[in-house]
Every structure is written in structure tokens, then in C-alpha cells.
Amino acid sequence: MEAYNRIADEKIEIHSGVYEPDHVIVLDDTLLSVVDVLRGLKPNGTLTVNTPKTPQEVREMLKVPESIKIGTINATRLALEILGRPITNTAMIGARARVSGVLPLEAIIEAIKEVFPPKIAEKNVELVKRAYNEVML
Secondary structure, three states: OOOOOOOOOOOOOOOOOOOOOOEEEEOOHHHHHOOOOOOOOOOOOEEEEEOOOOHHHHHHHHOOOOOOEEEEEOHHHHHHHHHOOOOOHHHHHHHHHHHHOOOOHHHHHHHHHHHOOHHHHHHHHHHHHHHHHHOEO
């Protein structure tokens, strides 16, 4: 499965797939051996992977050029520890924020607090902070 998100300061009116991404996030590391996750990734892009592997292990496995920045995080483990469920989205947003530098951590925390009820927001804020701080670069 593929999904696309665009981030910009102005309104985005394009409604199609992303064929040359700046950033790729892989939620399930079993895809690394069956999907070309680097397809179209720009030469100075970033790759963020939910995996217990190190960035160097991923780089060697996929033959990732040195110009691409890689971050890895065991988001599944963190989500299980903090949420009690293997829901990795929030952890991956935190990891991606650190790897790419595109979204400030505080903006993510603010958005979490706006979307979730307080009790759920508290756990998701903890998860996003831990992922941001623990992502391997």
C-alpha cells in the first residue's frame, strides 16, 4: 500500500500520487525486501523506517546513496510500550520530524493536543517525543 502527503505553506491543489518525493516513510520494514521504497526519491531526500535495524544496515541492504539521509526507529516497540497497541503513526511522525527537519516537534505536539482527547493526547505526545529523541541517524 502506498499513501501520499504533501506539506506546504500555501494551499495545495494537486490531487495525484507523488512521483518524486523529498521524504519516504516506511511503516513496515517487511516492505523493504518487496517494494522499491527508494523509487523516485530525490537525491538529497530522507528515508525514515520503522525497524530495529540501524540506518547503516538499511543503507547497505537497499544500497542507498550517501546523499540520502536515513533514520530508523523501532516505532512498533515504542507504540506497544506507551500505547499498549502497535499503532506506529505518531511515533513515525516524531521520527520523521527529526530526520527531515521539515516539521518542528512543538507543532506536532500542538496538533496532537488539538485532535485527541486529553488522556489519549498525553500518551501520543509522550510517544512522539520519545520517537523524536530516539530515532537513529
